[in-house]
Amino acid sequence: MTTSVSAAPEQPTPTTDNISRPVSLLSSVDKIRSSLPSDDLVDEEEEQFSWTTAIFRRKQIVHPDPDAIATKRAVFDDPDLAPHYWPKKDYENLHRFDPAARWTYGEERKALVRKLDWKIMLMAAGGFSALNLDRNNISQANSDSFLQDLGLTTDDFNLGNTVFRTTVTACLEANWPGSLDPNADLPLDHFSALQGGYIPDLILYLSYFYTKTELPVRLALFWMSMNFCAIIASFIAYGTLHMDGVAGAAGWRGLLTLLIGFLSFFRMPPSPTQTKTWFRPNGWFTEREEIIMVNRILRDDPTKGDMHNREGLTLRRLWTAMCDYDLWPIYIMYAFPLIFVRIGPHETQRPHVWYPEHSPINVSHFTTQGHRALGMVTMFLITIVSEFVNERSIVSMMEDLWTLPFLVALYALPSSPNPWIFFVVVTGLLSYPFVQIYVASDAPRCTKAYYIWRNRQRARIWDAMTTQERAHYLSTTKDVGNRRLDFRFAH
Template sequence: MPIAKIGGHKASTKSEVFDGSSHEFSSNEISSNEKKNANEVVTLRSVDSTSSEESLLSKNPFLDPKVEEYYREVYQAAHYESYKAFDPTFTWTPEEETKLVRKLNYRVALTACLLFVSLQVDRGNLAQAVTDNMLPELGLNTNDYNTGNTIFLIAFLLAEVPSQLISKKLGPDIFIPIQICLWSIIAASQAALQGKASFYATRALIGLLEGGFIADLVLWLSYFFTSRELSTRLSWFWVTLSLVGIFTSLLAFGILRLGGKGGLEGWRWLFLIEGLFTLILGVLSFYLMVPSAVQTKSKLHPKGWFTEREEKIVVNRVLRDDPSKGTMHNRQALSIKMIFKSIMDYDLWPVYAIGIYAYIGQSTFGSYFGLLNKQLGFSTFTTQVLNIPTNIVHIVLLLFITWLSEFVKERSLVCILAPLYSTPFIAIIRWWPGSGKEKWPSYVLNTLFSGQPYIHAICVSWVSRNSNSVRTRSISSAVYNMFVQLGNIAANNIYRKDDLPLYHRGNTQLFIITVTLIPLLFLTKGYYIWRNNSRDKIWNAMTPEEREDYIKNTTDEGNKRLDFRFDH
């Protein structure tokens, strides 16, 4: 049966310390109104039950009256928007919860995936446009193309944190629709590109407007789903990415045939039509998104999404999974100090480092896949269709590796499967004499390497779990994504004009980077094991009284607490 402990109650078993559903809250992280609680820390731990009769109420950390009293004060002080639905004694049936989760999948998760479509269409269609002679018609070469992609990624990276600041203040339900509408207008305007300057300018503007979108959407999802459910929904994002790749490849196959109509080249029609399509999604998103589970009634939704009972189920199931989710309201901005502390949290740096390395090969091939196929002798239109198998491979391997990670409750070793899979393919691509010359074998190799297992969803969830504080968890996904963009910047500068047509130097670099990821993942696991063992020694050496005093009076925050253990 789950156990809630507060103040002087000591941890009774080692399994309580390591439990993945452990939650921590430090009162000095909430607001200046709670200074009276500055030295009080509530630690909640739950222990898996083997009883087949375990009820939903038995999983309720608020069963401890002291915990309930503490968090009730915290939620009131934070002006938590869903406080009116908070009810520690409220119960519901598993059938009700199953039915509600289906509704959440439809109302929230499906909406998030649909909005993700708008992001991927407008940031991914450049790779399709260049297969239609866009570069020579604008007087650009391969290096200019790389520079444009680099400008986009730098702008995307720089916008991550500012976007989080704005979104947390306005609310994702307001800021995300604004983002989509603005970048869609810029994306459609690419139909009027005239040369290098306009190409670079639109790349920068789209990057600035799209930066932070994913972290904003993750924040919105967290209002409705538990931590375990969130990991699965994040994997749906990246499945959406591949499905969009299939859809846009087929769409581009038709749109590029419009070349010459109205005096416009095919790639100009591509930017115009797809930009207008995502603008429609942006306008629609004002209707599709709501501020929270208890704020679904409006002029656009006169009946709301949920009944009063369903609202209480949504709110209480999320709070019982993670009580810290009610310690900030959904229109509360993050401070610069909070962001700085999160960036300086060195215990998350190993996963950030993985974010830099893990996707470079995939990103490089993603930008050049169409051009590589054209160099093999495929036509512009065949090239679009040949993108589809890559996305299918990507979907299958993504779902498998994400499921496997959750099933075996392992991060590092499961992630190692990605470089173990891709290393042989990039080695053959680099050193096989027929690579880049033998048409169909080369295409198959490129497809299998491009579709390698994508561990992004695992890492985003990993960062969140190892944050263990309101402050860090709120922005750690954005910080992690900044490091991912650093890797993407490197990826878009590996293939250079002087390395044409086989990119031997670039593929050698990709091989080294892919191999390097293997020891990096082992080192990451070793680091977290070492950190956990070090804390075990200190914690086990403490007397029960010392543990009680530490839990009650420590100033350690988040994952720096001695009673927190890192996931690996």
């Protein structure tokens, strides 16, 4: 991923000798106290990926010297504060943590991140695609004998879809099994068809491997691929629905998601340092690559060492999160997905209106997917516009602004409208730009304003402290997580 980070002063390529050994807390702090050189560290923050920069301002991107040191400065370089941010003793990657580690831009971006994309992101993309194939397949199955085979009525179907689109508790399933970690829970989501928690679990899993500036653009591509997956689903449905009765099975039944879930068990390692197994004896990464992965992630966010990857959600932690008023703006923002309730029925009932056997006009499966392609275009265009005007709050309202005139048109249509007019109106309605692809720094303005205020409020207190006062606070405070004075919300 190209960025506009300025090149650090040229440094000799670090050797394996100075970073390849596991270190203890005391020995590492001693290194820092003994004037460990830190003038080779990078102080500049890495800029967030921008589509407008990548497409229209490529010549303005400054590519760092691949041989320059890429290690970012962090709290681990302060001998007084470092002990308070040390990873927990049961952190699964502790044996690769070393604040003395140094690496180059070439090692990190051209080698390691590219390898992560092929090894980790590719499988994650496959799982996400399977999730969307399942979710989009419901409208295809609805055009077959799906309801009759399951003994459901149309009212049952609509009720199920309403619950699916309005509930938020399904996401709790992601981390509920306390003995499981995401690499096991994600494949089980596919096997069990309990996929409400798949997306938050996937984001948690990918955060083990990617920094805060690398992950958003990859997640954005996931969101933009939703419509593409829906188009692929229609092609698959066209073939499978014509196989109705083969081997005594209905055409809407399939095993693709089950197969991807099975492969995920073998292709999703628990962590950067746990890729070796009986069927992969050499693992995916060298010792040096593991050290770079672990230390760059912890320097980017030291709180990732506060837990190990098999800590599940508990009732006590759930209650703590529910009572955390600093998280209420996010809960409110995502608790009322009214746009999906309004659009959902048109999406899921689309086959009954447009398919040849239910319509006086000859519209094929492929024709009815036109809104998917248009949706990808509108989504990308609204993202470009939001970056050009540097405004997210108004742009994030585009779903409502886009759908309102089409909903009014549907309401104004007669009870037996011209099929082609109805086709055009519903296609326009379902081509809405799905704008929830903004990254953390692009959150809607009202929520963003709150977190800016909270960060400034804490910064006034934290910045006024001396180093000794900060160390005393960190060693005595009972605050945890985002309640600590040194925590800052991403907004």
